[in-house]
Amino acid sequence: xxxxxxxxxxxxxxFFEQLAxxxxxxxxxxxxxxxQELLLEPLKLxxxxxxxxxxxxxxxxxxxxxxxxxxSRIYRDTRFSHNKSPYKTCLWITFKRYSPDWKTAPCxxxxxxxxxxxxxMGFYSASRQTMDNLRxxxxxxxxxxxxxxxxLAQQDAFELAGDCYKRPLNAALPPDLQAWHCRKxxxxxxxxxxxxxxxxxxxxxxxxxxxxxxxxLYELFWxxxxxxx
Numbered sequence: 001x002x003x004x005x006x007x008x009x010x011x012x013x014x015f016f017e018q019l020a021x022x023x024x025x026x027x028x029x030x031x032x033x034x035x036q037e038l039l040l041e042p043l044k045l046x047x048x049x050x051x052x053x054x055x056x057x058x059x060x061x062x063x064x065x066x067x068x069x070x071x072s073r074i075y076r077d078t079r080f081s082h083n084k085s086p087y088k089t090c091l092w093i094t095f096k097r098y099s100p101d102w103k104t105a106p107c108x109x110x111x112x113x114x115x116x117x118x119x120x121m122g123f124y125s126a127s128r129q130t131m132d133n134l135r136x137x138x139x140x141x142x143x144x145x146x147x148x149x150x151x152l153a154q155q156d157a158f159e160l161a162g163d164c165y166k167r168p169l170n171a172a173l174p175p176d177l178q179a180w181h182c183r184k185x186x187x188x189x190x191x192x193x194x195x196x197x198x199x200x201x202x203x204x205x206x207x208x209x210x211x212x213x214x215x216x217l218y219e220l221f222w223x224x225x226x227x228x229x
Contacts, residue, residue, distance in 0.1 A: 003045075004045065004049065004201070005042065005045035005046045005048070005049040005201060005203075005204050006045075006200070006201045007042075007197075007198065007199040007200040007201055007202075007203055008038070008039075008042050008112070008198055008199055008203075009037075009038050009042070009199070010199050011034075011038055012038040012039055012042070012112070013112075013113075013114045013115065013194050014114070015031070015034055015035065015038050015039060016089045016090065016112075016113055016114035017114045018031070019031075019087055019089055020089045020114065023085040023086065023087055023089070024086070025086055028074075028086070028087055035074065039074075039091055039112075040067075040071070040074075043065075043071050043091060043093055044065040044066070044071065045065070046093065046110070046203070046204055046207075047063060047064075047065035047070045047071065047093055048063075048065045049204040050063075050095070050204060050207060050208060050211075051063035051065075053208040053211060053212070054095045054108065054211065057108075057211060057212065057215050057218065058097070058218070060097045060098075061095045061096065061097060061108075062095065062096060062097070062098060063095065070093050070094060070095060071091070071092075071093050072088070072091050072092045072093070072094075073088075074087050074088050074091060075087060075088070076088050089113065089114065090111055090112065090113040090114075091111070091112055092109055092110060092111035092112070093109065093110050093111075094107045094108065094109045095107060095108040095109075095211075096108075102124075103123070103124040103125045104123065104124075104125060104126060104127045104130065104225070105123070105222070105225055106121060106122060106123055106218050106221035106222060106225070107121070107122075107123075107124070108120070108121045108211050108214070108218070109121070110207060112198070114194075115193060115194055116191065116192060116193050116194060117192055117194065117198055118189050118190060118191045118192065119189070119190055119207055119210060119211075120158060120161075120187055120188045120189035120190055120210070120214065121187065121188055121211065121214040121217065121218050121221075122161075122162065122185075122186055122187020122188055122189070122221070123162075123185055123186060123187060123221070125185060126184075126185050126186060127225075129228070130221075130224045130225050131183060131184065131185070131186070131224075133224040133225075133227045133228075134180070134181075134186070134221075134224045135169065135170070135181050137224070138173070138177050138180055138181050139170060139173070139181075142177060145177070145180075146176070146177075148216055148217065148220055149180070149217065151213065151216075152188075155213070157190045157210060157213075158188045158189065158190050158210070158213070158214070159188070159189060159190075159191075160179060160180065160186070160188060161186075161187050161188070161189050162183045162184065162185040162186040162187055163183070163184045163185055164182040164183055164184065165182050165183075165184060168181075168182055169181060169182060186221075188214055188217060190210060
């Protein structure tokens with residue numbers, strides 16, 4: 001195995017396509033070596049390549065290149081899912097602080113599927129209290145909030161995402177603040193179709209650059225988590 005990340009193999013997306021058609025234990029065990037070579041080992045290398053960048057952003061982030069630390073399992077937990085197929089047809093990495101309830105805290109992520117990849121930062125499932133704290137900040141200190149997010153208007157990679165309430169919670173807010181205020185959950189994401197960057201060592205540089213751009217919002221989100229009620 002190489003000791004540096006040089007991109008994913010062009011065969012990696014096809015592995016997900018084949019797995020989707022042959023999502024059985026027998027098929028996967030016969031192709032386990034391909035999973036490890038095409039996906040697991042490159043993901044480990046990518047985590048290692050990004051480790052210094054992530055620790056510079058937040059020294060408390062977990063950067064161990066291992067499954068269940070930064071890398072998702074390929075095995076699907078079918079106990080509470082309508083989808084009973086045993087394997088996931090996507091994989092991801094997350095850089096997060098240790099927490100018994102990490103889903104309610106902000107983290108950085110990268111995900112790869114058969115036909116796309118994406119990366120960004122935000123919550124898997126922000127608590128209502130965290131989102132209320134963010135809404136309070138938007139309402140009481142709009143200038144401070146606008147200054148924190150102003151850089152987003154100068155770029156075209158990341159977009160604001162997350163489910164919204166059907167009706168505004170504060171109809172008096174202008175549209176730029178409303179887009180944030182109405183969220184039930186929130187994250188910033190760059191969505192890309194499979195392209196040459198995915199297969200090059202430049203991917204790690206692109207992720208590092210994007211994660212550094214997101215640092216001010218990451219720090220703001222942590223403030224909202226720690227603020228309490």
